Amino acid sequence: MMLDEMRSFVLLAETGSIQMTAERLPLTQSAVTRQIQRLETELGTILLDRRVKPPRLTPAGIEALERCRAILGAIGALKASTAATAEPEGTLRIGFASALAAETIADAVRAVRQQFPKVELRVVGGWARDLADLVLEDKLDAAVMLTAQGAPMPSPGLRSETIGGERMVVVGPSGRPLPRKPTRAALGAMDWVLSPEPCDARYALAALLASAGATMRIAAEVLGLDLQTALIAQGVGIGMVPARRLEPYARRHGLKRLAIPDMPLDFDIRLVRGPHLGRIDQAVDVIRDRLTKAWTGPEAGGPARAAG
Template identity: 45%
Template sequence: MLEELRTLVLFAEEGSIQNVARRLPLTQPAVTRQIQRLEEMLGTTLLDRRQKPPRLTAAGSEVLARAKHILASVQALKAFAADAEPQGVLRVGLAHGLSDASVAGAIAGAAAAFPKLSLRLKTGWSAELIEQFERGQLDAAIVLRPADRQCSDALGIERLCIVEAGGTETHLADAGTHMSWVLSPEPCDARQKLLSSLGGERHRLVVAAEIQDPAMQMEWVRRGHGLGLMPLRLAARGLPDGLALVDIEDLDLSLQVVALRSPHLNRLANAADAIAKAVGEAIKIET
């Protein structure tokens, strides 16, 4: 119907079928058929053909006014859809294990490039965020997954390290049997990876304290309450005073950082991609 409405508007501007045919360009019979189709669709007569050249009827004038409004709305809608600048609310989930200052700064920097974007950033355990993403409660999620499962949307690898109070000199062989741990509550991604790497026998892991806040965890470790986990990229920039790295030998404590994106992001896709890319850069270990 849009083409027929455009033809009616052109007829009102040009005043004759011949001039409309020249502007489109179409043959005069084709223009006439478009007007007739519109009359059939609307069930009314738009042109008074008793006059030479034909003139709009009263109904035709009313339809013309509405046609202009419809066509203007369609044009505005096209302009809205074609606007490349992301705008609106973007709901992003971020795994707790990635919610440190460097990643936060990277996300803030990426989001700042889109002034019309309103970011809703939520942290949580990966399993929870994946469930919320699948229910449509998040537009994107950056989560941690086992590194042995290859994902096409992987951003990089998050390598974990074990830390202890300075001077403790823990042997890795004793880490699972005799040593206590200071860990985040279940279902912490790092904790699950540790359990898996140690053989998955939960009863062998002695948890002295469950603390979600990373800074408080490290303080408990520094005071000698047990071993702790932290991203190797953060340890590489300098351990807090009173902490030391445990030599984990060949123990694999790697997790894959994966970006999940809704297929319905439309214009927000550019912003989601920029945030994911920034996180990928932030988790790289500086060499």
């Protein structure tokens, strides 16, 4: 059974690029090309129309794609079922969006260690697009990330479920005169302290401002809420903070929340995982259950209390 060839073919169909497929596997481009050719030889048919750039699936290729996905999914399910009664062991590689509360994540990691002491965790932070790609490339087993509410997955082909919600709120220094309910156009005239690209919240904000013909004036790009909120308190600019994380920063720095009419900044908290994790899936389930409990309470996706 040509499992490697089928995985390369499915990934090529999803990315539309031999170069991207090679980078994500990782293989050389020529190795990917040889795998596709071997699969075509084995099946006795042409899967790609190479007369166009980039190559596209032939009718036989479209049918083969669905069957390859079904075979790979069935093999993954078989592995999971045969390992269901065994205790997970080994390494769980998982990523978390940088904006998520560290305390909640730490509690979920501790729960895995308590329930499955043979599992070693490797935890990384990052942005949604980067984390999804790392799972797709099999460099991470799973990731928890923020995506704009209702937006499609940055990387298709992964198992994905929504486990909570978050709302970003706009804040400024309480000791400075700021409009209580600024318009989108007025927000475009203000300086901003924001996370660097590819932050999904920043993209969503830019789209909302653009709808009013406004653009963002970046005063500072800063990674991390501690420094962001300190700069906001110093009057460098206004910024965004996850609603559930606002209160301690509002108290510490004297921040106030700005009410923005008709400007939703709501996000889904999504768990994505690779298709074939075997028994380590049980450890991911523990993290999912712990985080879902923490993030689907009355505050989920809604505003947090703030000073000012």
